[in-house]
Amino acid sequence: MPSVDDVLEQVGEFGWFQKQAFLNLCLTSVAFAPIYVGIVFLGFTPDHRCRSPGVAELSQRCGWSLAEELNYTVPGLGPAGQAFPRQCRRYEVDWNQSTLGCEDPLAGLAANSSHLPLGPCQYGWVYDTPGSSIVTEFNLVCEAAWKVDLFQSCVNVGFFVGSMGIGYIADRFGRKLCLLATTLINAVLGVLTAVAPDYVSLLVFRLLQGLVSKGSWMAGYTLITEFVGLGYRKTVAILYQTAFSVGLVLLSGLAYAVPHWRSLQLAVSLPIFLLLLCYWFVPESPRWLLSQKRNTQAIKIMDRIAQKNGKLPPADLKMLSLEEEVVTERLSPSFLDLFRTQNLRKYTFILMYLWFTSSVLYQGLIMHVGATGGSLYLDFLYSALVEFPAAFVILLIIDRFGRLYLLAGSNLLAGAACFFMIFISHDLHWLSIVAACIGRMGITIVFQMVCLVSAELYPTFIRNLGVMVCSSLCDLGGVVAPFLVFRLTEVWRGLPLVLFGKQSPETT
Secondary structure (H helix, E strand, C coil): CCEHHHHHHHHCCCCHHHHHHHHHHHHHHHHHHHHHHCHHHHCCCCCEEECCCCHHHHHHHHCCCHHHHHHHHCCCCCHHHCCHHHHHCEECCCCCCCCCCCCCCCCCCCCCHHHCCEECCCCCEEECCCCECHHHHHCCCHHHCHHHHHHHHHHHHHHHHHHHHHHHHHHHHCHHHHHHHHHHHHHHHHHHHHCCCCHHHHHHHHHHHHHHHHHHHHHHHHHHHHHCCHHHHHHHHHHHHHHHHHHHHHHHHHHHHCCEHHHHHHHHHHHHHHHHHHHHHCCCCHHHHHHCCCHHHHHHHHHHHHHHCCCCCCCCHHHCECCCCCCCCCCCCCHHHHHCCHHHHHHHHHHHHHHHHHHHHHHHHHHHHHCCCCCHHHHHHHHHHCHHHHHHHHHHHHHHHHHHHHHHHHHHHHHHHHHHHCCCCCCCHHHHHHHHHHHHHHHHHHHHHHHHHHHHHCCHHHHHHHHHHHHHHHHHHHHHHHHHHHHHHHHHCCHHHHHHHCCCCCCC
8 A cells, every 4th residue: 555655656755736736835934034033123121221200301401311311310330330320220310490500410419420310210311212112112121122032932831731732733733724723813813912001911922822833833844844755854844844944034124124123023923814815725635534534535636646746556556555654443542642651752742942041042042142232133043043054954965864864963063163152252242243143043053853753753643743742842942941041141241042052862
């Protein structure tokens, strides 16, 4: 009895049908990028200072420049150059009093302005930016800065919780149904996020979007790898992930053109509705249909593939079977199946570890670019562009050196780059970006390899479940990454990323 791969060898392993399906599903990967790392622009923290009533009027009356206004009315740097007093404290001074002069107005109040009492920013903040972000709208700075980390962690918590349920749905009810349902919910929640009236509702919508958005991406990944023959499975898997990199490049340009976070959120959410057109262009996976004993539907789809590719279906197509085994009963996926045999247990635990560590490094390096103080849009673009050589490296050498050496070498490269970043001076911004880009390329290779290996190691009836469960550790890494980058790295810089960057994976 011929298997799906046997039939594809005759009707086309990557013909017109597969190319059309591939391009449609790649749009799902492109749309996932703003959800995964949109925090860089949605949660951008510009330079800011306390709002003090009367300062604007005094500055206008005296004709101060912005530099003079800051020099006269904003506290200086704190101990060891810390910016906290300048950004989070204000002089306890009544700036409306008429006794204040235009030349050093605080001189009459104290011999040294450092002796003046400081108070909290009870009147809000002034932000030096032409656009807006969730930080500027909800004042997520100073004592509330941790709420930016929570915003990003919420989407990763959603990824984690959704990994269990969405993976089961895809293996139990089909890849196509899962893809369409999660895409629709994802688009609706993206729009709701853009119109969220307060911070709490923003978190709720972000969490719910995380529940479904990763499931949509993974369903597309599984579908395209099951549509093509063995000779092209590796290539389309890597190129599908490269489409995510295309999404990163487009995001940097879109964020530059649309500097206001609500408009940007709408701009990346509304096109997701167009992905529902996949209903007419992408059928169900024939491999999954065979695993569910729905052979008639699988044969019809294989016949459709042959027609689209301009080939004649084989004479024994009606004898089509699943390649892993002759299925005598309908297979229902179970979480325990991932640990059923010794090999599956080993694969599952190793993949979980790799997903976790690669996520901490990948997201950490992306958010590090947003926290370096350089040109946010250009730095993000440069770091996104290095992902394309990463895909080229994989395609070029994976067959020559295998999965193990490529994984180990890429992890060492990423870890070494993060370690080097610890010793780079703050003044050498360009060198810090170069090191981050090298680390980004290394960890991108790891990420793409882990995703590829995950899909290769599991049989069809638990493939989507296995990938989703193992990648749920990636989501836990995403939960802790914001706190590592924005809080701990204020002291240790690249050290938290190094802790996970040097590893020696053991895969077959």
